[in-house]
Amino acid sequence: MPRACLITRRRWGAGQSPDGATAGSPLFSRLAAQAGLTLIELMIGLLLSSVVLAFAFAIYGRTAAAYRDQRLASETQDNLVAVSGLIASELRRAGFLIAKTYRMAPATAGTIDLRALEVNNNAETEGSDLIRVAYADTSANTRVTMTPTPCPVTYSMGATNGGFQAGDLVFAVRMDDPFLGQACALTISSITQVGSEFRFAHTADGVFNIANNPQCNPLCTTGDWFDSNTVLARAVMRAYRILPADSRGVLQMSPSGGAVAGDWQDVALGVVDLQVALQLFQAGNLVDEDADGNPELDWFSSDNMETATGEIRLARLSVLSRSLQNAIGPATTTTPDFCDTARLANNNQGDHCGIVLPGTSPSSRYRSE
Numbered sequence: 001m002p003r004a005c006l007i008t009r010r011r012w013g014a015g016q017s018p019d020g021a022t023a024g025s026p027l028f029s030r031l032a033a034q035a036g037l038t039l040i041e042l043m044i045g046l047l048l049s050s051v052v053l054a055f056a057f058a059i060y061g062r063t064a065a066a067y068r069d070q071r072l073a074s075e076t077q078d079n080l081v082a083v084s085g086l087i088a089s090e091l092r093r094a095g096f097l098i099a100k101t102y103r104m105a106p107a108t109a110g111t112i113d114l115r116a117l118e119v120n121n122n123a124e125t126e127g128s129d130l131i132r133v134a135y136a137d138t139s140a141n142t143r144v145t146m147t148p149t150p151c152p153v154t155y156s157m158g159a160t161n162g163g164f165q166a167g168d169l170v171f172a173v174r175m176d177d178p179f180l181g182q183a184c185a186l187t188i189s190s191i192t193q194v195g196s197e198f199r200f201a202h203t204a205d206g207v208f209n210i211a212n213n214p215q216c217n218p219l220c221t222t223g224d225w226f227d228s229n230t231v232l233a234r235a236v237m238r239a240y241r242i243l244p245a246d247s248r249g250v251l252q253m254s255p256s257g258g259a260v261a262g263d264w265q266d267v268a269l270g271v272v273d274l275q276v277a278l279q280l281f282q283a284g285n286l287v288d289e290d291a292d293g294n295p296e297l298d299w300f301s302s303d304n305m306e307t308a309t310g311e312i313r314l315a316r317l318s319v320l321s322r323s324l325q326n327a328i329g330p331a332t333t334t335t336p337d338f339c340d341t342a343r344l345a346n347n348n349q350g351d352h353c354g355i356v357l358p359g360t361s362p363s364s365r366y367r368s369e
Helices: 027-035 039-093 214-221
Strands: 102-105 114-115 115-121 130-146 155-158 170-174 183-187 189-194 195-199 230-242 251-253 265-266 272-279 297-300 309-322
Touching: 039 130, 039 230, 039 272, 039 309, 102 214, 114 115, 115 272, 130 170, 130 195, 130 272, 155 309, 170 214, 183 214, 183 230, 189 265, 230 272
Parallel strands: 102 183
Antiparallel strands: 102 114, 115 130, 130 155, 130 230, 155 195, 170 183, 170 230, 189 195, 230 251, 251 265, 272 297, 272 309
């Protein structure tokens, strides 16, 4: 049976809407009020929205930039505090147990005496100082019970292995007056147990000691090593510098005190200057070099730190750090003065005066990248 389709047609009269509302009726009035926006109204709305969004993005951009600058400043400050704390702690330990000096015998230099704290002024000719510290770490130590008598010292005996391992660098230190603190550096080449004691062999290593260890002869002449007044303790020798010819400002540390070539390790970035000044007590000195009224107690801050004699009473450290990115903030034309121009060689800061920034190359380590 064929299917039928039903088609319905509807007509609207004049003034009548599809919903059946006639002109003037309440329904027709409501429908007329629902008319859309004109093109001009749309354009005005878009313009106002754009202005509001522009203000919003501008505020966001300024807030984000301020946050970034604050973060850079905070990171730079944290870096400065960490680096200063690290080196300051090393300066405080310098000379622990080994008094003022120690002796070593590198293969290329013969027997030399070194101070527990040494400063190479203007290292690498870039203004920054190089710092060397040495001290004993008693976390590994043993009292010597016997050595060959008389010198040379080729081995020593201890009641315990002291926590040492073959290859350790140690200080042999006299612990009796009037020789308290006299020390020499030795390498433990091997450790063997002999009965209830331990034998530490001290053969040449080509860096810190040579055959027969002449650097330790003074300890033999001041008393027998096996009189229980000599102690072996782990030696700590470290050096700090800023890597030369590198605009990043790379702080480096040498775990051998700079004795082993090429063992510098990167510690931090953005450190652009290290300055040290030393206050020395010189008994009987009549020249008041820092003009403070006390000729026996003077500050040294230049090349004279390497040659001045006396007992180090104080060390002052100055560190300059910068951010690794540009930041919006108060501008400066020079770096801080780590010096006293009136007494460049005898002040408590250093001898590296401020660097003029506008005339400095953008690749200089004193400018942010």
